[in-house]
Amino acid sequence: AQSVTQLDSQVPVFEEAPVELRCNYSSSVSVYLFWYVQYPNQGLQLLLKYLSGSTLVKGINGFEAEFNKSQTSFHLRKPSVHISDTAEYFCAVRLSNFGNEKLTFGTGTRLTIIP
Amino acid sequence: DTGVSQNPRHKITKRGQNVTFRCDPISEHNRLYWYRQTLGQGPEFLTYFQNEAQLEKSRLLSDRFSAERPKGSFSTLEIQRTEQGDSAMYLCASSLEGLTTDTQYFGPGTRLTVL
Numbered sequence: 001a002q003s004v005t006q007l008d009s010q011v012p013v014f015e016e017a018p019v020e021l022r023c024n025y026s027s028s029v030s031v032y033l034f035w036y037v038q039y040p041n042q043g044l045q046l047l048l049k050y051l052s053g054s055t056l057v058k059g060i061n062g063f064e065a066e067f068n069k070s071q072t073s074f075h076l077r078k079p080s081v082h083i084s085d086t087a088e089y090f091c092a093v094r095l096s097n098f099g100n101e102k103l104t105f106g107t108g109t110r111l112t113i114i115p
Numbered sequence: 116d117t118g119v120s121q122n123p124r125h126k127i128t129k130r131g132q133n134v135t136f137r138c139d140p141i142s143e144h145n146r147l148y149w150y151r152q153t154l155g156q157g158p159e160f161l162t163y164f165q166n167e168a169q170l171e172k173s174r175l176l177s178d179r180f181s182a183e184r185p186k187g188s189f190s191t192l193e194i195q196r197t198e199q200g201d202s203a204m205y206l207c208a209s210s211l212e213g214l215t216t217d218t219q220y221f222g223p224g225t226r227l228t229v230l
Contacts, residue, residue: 004157036221043119043206044158044221090157101146102171103219105157 002027002093006106013081014114021076021109023091033074034092034103035065044090050074061085086113117141119222121207127228128197135193136225140209147190148219149182150206151175158206164190165212197229 007022025031032051036044048059055067065076074091088110092103120139128134140147145166150158161180162172166187176182179197184190194201204224210217 041223043223044208046218046220049218092157101148101163102160102173103148103150103158104160107155107157 002031002095002104004091004093004104004106006091006109008109009107010110010112012112012114015083016080018079019077019081019085019111021089021091021111023074023076023106025072025074025091025093027072027093027095030096032094032096033065033067034094035059035063035074035076036090036092036105037061038088038090038108040087047076047089081111081113083113083115085111087111119207119209119220121205121222121225123225124223125226125228127230129230130197130199132197133193133195134197134227135191136205136207136227137189137191138207138209138222139189140207141211141220144209144211144220145187146210146212146217146219147184148208148210149190149192150208152204152206152224153202161192194227197227199229202227202229 003026005024013019034049035047038044048057050057050067058064063078088108090108091106122137148163149161152158161176162182164184179195182192204226206224208219208221210219
């Protein structure tokens with residue numbers, strides 16, 4: 001079975017500083033990888049996804065992530081954060097086999113931006 | 116595109132009562148998913164439908180839980196004889212089956228509190 005580990009439950013960052021949110025996964029077969037963001041009192045919104053091809057994936061709001069197969073990682077980065085980036089961030093994995101539809105999520109990382 | 120909607124947004128009930136939640140997916144989406152999110156955790160997969168057919172159910176979905184999607188449009192999730200452990204956010208998502216991995220779009224969720 002697949003699993004996702006988000007190593008940091010909370011990450012405080014000063015405004016305009018860079019940030020990296022870490023995600024590692026475990027799976028015996030190839031996977032698709034996702035990052036979702038959850039703002040307070042809102043549903044999950046897709047930031048970016050990796051399906052195949054280039055290992056560097058760019059998403060919305062200036063975020064990007066890099067797939068590293070040897071490290072089984074998919075870390076999320078942003079070069080300069082804003083107050084509006086304060087939210088909970090979830091990494092998720094889905095098996096690439098046909099018929100596998102469920103997403104398996106990590107426990108989330110709460111990003112707090114310090115003015 | 117009005118997004119995925121869920122009703123009610125909040126539900127407070129007494130232990131032992133039955134509750135039903137509704138999810139309306141994005142109109143052209145043929146896949147619909149239910150997840151449960153407890154405090155401090157990521158969403159956990161419960162079940163998913165392709166059109167009217169329920170194709171996968173998690174072991175988390177006990178006999179007290181039942182989900183339906185009778186006409187392949189909206190879906191309902193019913194919990195019978197609620198227990199305090201059922202208190203959680205219930206999330207619905209929908210997607211459109213395509214040639215590449217389809218993105219799951221999430222609704223705002225229904226927060227259930229069992230007293």
